[in-house]
Structure formats: structure tokens, C-alpha cells
Amino acid sequence: MLAAVGQSKDIEAFEALFRHYGPRVRAYMAKLARDNQAAEELMQETMLAVWNKAHQFDPARGSVSSWIFTIARNLRTDAYRKEKRPTFDPTDPAFVPDDVPPADVEFEGRQQADRLHRAMETLPSEQLELLKLAFFNEASHSTIAAKLGLPMGTVKSRIRLAFAKLRAALEDHT
Known part of the structure; x- marks a missing residue:
């Protein structure tokens, strides 16, 4: 059959x-x-x-x-x-990434932040003020120039100088 x-x-x-x-x-x-x-x-x-x-x-x-x-x-x-066969549970703690970074990463980040703050303290006040306005207040260069009554070129050159000094100071600490 x-x-x-x-x-x-x-x-x-x-x-x-x-x-x-x-x-x-x-x-x-x-x-x-x-x-x-x-x-x-x-x-x-x-x-x-x-x-x-x-x-x-x-x-x-x-x-x-x-x-x-x-x-x-x-x-x-x-x-x-x-x-x-177990069903996939996307909320299983084994599959959910940790909210807290590993301790070594967090420690390294804090060290870098501390180095940056110390380097920023060495900047002249006019450069530091421009950096704070540009990066912490997120103001555009033209807004900063208008607010402080400075030419746009001066704002840009002071920010560029501030970056150069920060880069040099941070490279000395590595």
C-alpha cells in the first residue's frame, strides 16, 4: 500500500x-x-x-x-x-541593559570631567565666559557677539583660543 x-x-x-x-x-x-x-x-x-x-x-x-x-x-x-521552549521576554533583566554604567567607566568619566573643570579654571575670564555662553547656554556666535557687543571675529577667535588652551591643558594630564 x-x-x-x-x-x-x-x-x-x-x-x-x-x-x-x-x-x-x-x-x-x-x-x-x-x-x-x-x-x-x-x-x-x-x-x-x-x-x-x-x-x-x-x-x-x-x-x-x-x-x-x-x-x-x-x-x-x-x-x-x-x-x-521558553518564550523570549524582552523585559527579562538578562536582556535589559544596565541603567548605571560600570564603576570603572563612571570613575574615568568623573576624572575626565575634573580635568576639564581644572583646565577651564586656567582660562582667561573673557574666554571662559564665551565658552559657557556657547556650550552651556547653547547660544550661537552671533547671539553672543550681539549680547557682549563684540565683533563676530573676536567671539570666534576667543573660542578657538580657549579650545587650544583646553586641548593643551588636557594633553598635559594624559
Whole structure:
């Protein structure tokens, strides 16, 4: 019967196989799954696999019954693994990045900030004022020039000089 299904997709031969093995596979699945609905679904999947793979059956390797029940067992194993596989939880603490940086990174950041503050204290007051306005108050160069009554070129050159002095002071500390 299985050979007829594999060679020519004989529907009558498959119906005979289904009537004979369907209830046996269902009972086997019910025993393994302990769930009649799951057993029915697994039996249907098994018989569908038998229909699709009938051409692969080799009588030299075993009996039809062994082949069909091997398919059934493998499908049950796959279903069991899927059912037992944990679902991905994006809120799991293992997957959520820490809000707090590691201590060494935080310490290094504090050291850099301290070096920057010490370097800023060495700047002339007019350069320091321009840096604060430009970077802490986020004022544009034209706004700073208008507010302080300075030419735009003077604002830019003082900021450039301040950067050069900060860069030199920070390079000395590394």
C-alpha cells in the first residue's frame, strides 16, 4: 500500500493506510501527549508526512509500521520541544541593559570631567565666559557677539583660543 502511495500518490491506498494506522497513531500520541486535541493534531501531521514522504520509504530498512511510528515519534518530539521552549521576554533583566554604567567607566568619566573643570579654571575670564555662553547656554556666535557687543571675529577667535588652551591643558594630564 505504501509503495502505491509513494509511486503514484494512490488515494485509495492512502485511505486504507489512514484507516489502519490513523487510530493507532492517535492512541500512541494520546499516550505520549495526554491531550486528545494534541494527539489528534499530531496524528494528522503524521499521516500528512506519510503522504508527502511515502516515496522515501525503503522496505529494506524496516517495516511500514516502524517507519510511520518513527515519523510520529519525531513529530511528537518536535512539538514537545516547541512547547517547552521558553518564550523570549524582552523585559527579562538578562536582556535589559544596565541603567548605571560600570564603576570603572563612571570613575574615568568623573576624572575626565575634573580635568576639564581644572583646565577651564586656567582660562582667561573673557574666554571662559564665551565658552559657557556657547556650550552651556547653547547660544550661537552671533547671539553672543550681539549680547557682549563684540565683533563676530573676536567671539570666534576667543573660542578657538580657549579650545587650544583646553586641548593643551588636557594633553598635559594624559
